[in-house]
Amino acid sequence: MAEKFHTELKKLKADTLKMAQLGRFMLRTAVDALIRQDKELAASVVAKKDEIHDMEVRIEEHCYQLIALNQPMAKDMRIIACTLKVITASLRIGRYGKSIANTVVDLSSKPHIANLMSIPHMADLVIDMIDDAIAAYESDDLRPIEDLSSRDDTIDALRHSIFREGITYMMEDPKNISRCTHYIMVARYLERCADHACKIAENVQYMETGERVEIH
Amino acid sequence: MSESAIITTNNVNLWYNEKHALESVSIRVPKNRVTALIGPSGCGKSTLLRCFNRLNDLIDHVKITGEIMLDDENIHAPSTDVVTLRKKVGMVFQKPNPFPKTIYENVAYGPRVHGVRDKAELDRIVEESLRHAAIWDEVKERLNDSALGLSGGQQQRLCIARTLAVEPEVILMDEPCSSLDPIATAKIENLIERLKEDYTVIIVTHNMQQAARVSDYTGFMYIGKLIECGKTRQIFEHPKEELTENYITGRFG
Ligand SMILES: Nc1ncnc2c1ncn2[C@@H]1O[C@H](COP(=O)(O)OP(=O)(O)O)[C@@H](O)[C@H]1O
Ligand SMILES: [Mg+2]
Numbered sequence: 001m002a003e004k005f006h007t008e009l010k011k012l013k014a015d016t017l018k019m020a021q022l023g024r025f026m027l028r029t030a031v032d033a034l035i036r037q038d039k040e041l042a043a044s045v046v047a048k049k050d051e052i053h054d055m056e057v058r059i060e061e062h063c064y065q066l067i068a069l070n071q072p073m074a075k076d077m078r079i080i081a082c083t084l085k086v087i088t089a090s091l092r093i094g095r096y097g098k099s100i101a102n103t104v105v106d107l108s109s110k111p112h113i114a115n116l117m118s119i120p121h122m123a124d125l126v127i128d129m130i131d132d133a134i135a136a137y138e139s140d141d142l143r144p145i146e147d148l149s150s151r152d153d154t155i156d157a158l159r160h161s162i163f164r165e166g167i168t169y170m171m172e173d174p175k176n177i178s179r180c181t182h183y184i185m186v187a188r189y190l191e192r193c194a195d196h197a198c199k200i201a202e203n204v205q206y207m208e209t210g211e212r213v214e215i216h
Numbered sequence: 217m218s219e220s221a222i223i224t225t226n227n228v229n230l231w232y233n234e235k236h237a238l239e240s241v242s243i244r245v246p247k248n249r250v251t252a253l254i255g256p257s258g259c260g261k262s263t264l265l266r267c268f269n270r271l272n273d274l275i276d277h278v279k280i281t282g283e284i285m286l287d288d289e290n291i292h293a294p295s296t297d298v299v300t301l302r303k304k305v306g307m308v309f310q311k312p313n314p315f316p317k318t319i320y321e322n323v324a325y326g327p328r329v330h331g332v333r334d335k336a337e338l339d340r341i342v343e344e345s346l347r348h349a350a351i352w353d354e355v356k357e358r359l360n361d362s363a364l365g366l367s368g369g370q371q372q373r374l375c376i377a378r379t380l381a382v383e384p385e386v387i388l389m390d391e392p393c394s395s396l397d398p399i400a401t402a403k404i405e406n407l408i409e410r411l412k413e414d415y416t417v418i419i420v421t422h423n424m425q426q427a428a429r430v431s432d433y434t435g436f437m438y439i440g441k442l443i444e445c446g447k448t449r450q451i452f453e454h455p456k457e458e459l460t461e462n463y464i465t466g467r468f469g
Binding site: 002005006072074075078210211 | 460464
């Protein structure tokens, strides 16, 4: 009985990992499409939205099924509780990827202003945070997420600097307004994705230790 | 555990002949709360429970060391009267064991032994105990029928009423639902919830979900040792000891 349940839990985690990787992939690919102004690549991200949504629904159902049939306790319960949060965060990350991909059409007609300012750098940092949060979930190892809070501070600062820089370009030339508004939105999406990485990390911490912490 | 304790043990060890069945057990049982004891079969749950009203005294070749305090009195002190102790600390067993007598007599038996003679007083105690045990409405029309004609679940609640009739402070229950169906079990569980207003309940159960449902505190025992005892919420959400975690999640052996 318990053995079958624990096999199912392993499968649940493996499925969740796949979903988290897909969300991460959508974000990474969207940013790449934005940098390269590649509309086709952007369209491939948008095309993933049903897949990630279906994954979320399936995993969520699996969680409820496992709860109803096994009344999990202690670590088992915490794994399922954490998983429910991880899939929500992963879906959001994937959706922000889609939102970024949607800007590529408008932003591909002319070269980027100031090489997208700090957006590529910010995206690298955010994706590292997501990778580390996912790695912690996969490996039951909290070390990769130890310093996530201070990394999140860096992300907030970057968003703010992109905002100020964007405003500067808008004031220089009103023709930049539409483009820079997009940049500011993209920075905002990336900052939200970092928050979701922190959410995943908080829940992994709970899964591992039973302690609830706030990371932001 | 900052709540006031009704029973406290200090380094209790118990041997059945050579068999060391309890090892340095120190536990505080909070008053007016339900404390559950869980652990694999043979780990010493029933033995510990029987310590609380000195039922182990009835077994040959038992040796006990350490201190067991009930209301700040050492229950092994020469001044302790075992009959009075067992009145204060009642016990309900795994298999319902009503006497082969009427329902009324089963409940009136204890008070009679303790000297209650007045018929009206006995009637009052019987009704009140049966009400407390949530079985009054089912038996009030047939108090003079044999207790053996009741269903298993009713017999168990009758045994609880019998325990309540002598006005105990603590009620020990050793797997009280293990021979009952889910509906009878639910009735006993609801009853336990209400009993803690007036009594302290210590329940041994092999059913972890039951421990989680009915208790405020849970102690996990393993091979004669109390591994961990704490708020039930904490034990089942995040136990401190890995052994507890492994037992609760079925990752054992
Ligand atoms: N009367 C007895 N004589 C000898 N050994 C006993 C006696 N009662 C229990 N034991 C032993 O003591 C250990 C604890 O038993 P018990 O308290 O009944 O465990 P539990 O209630 O947790 O299943 C077991 O190894 C059991 O075999
Ligand atoms: Mg037992």
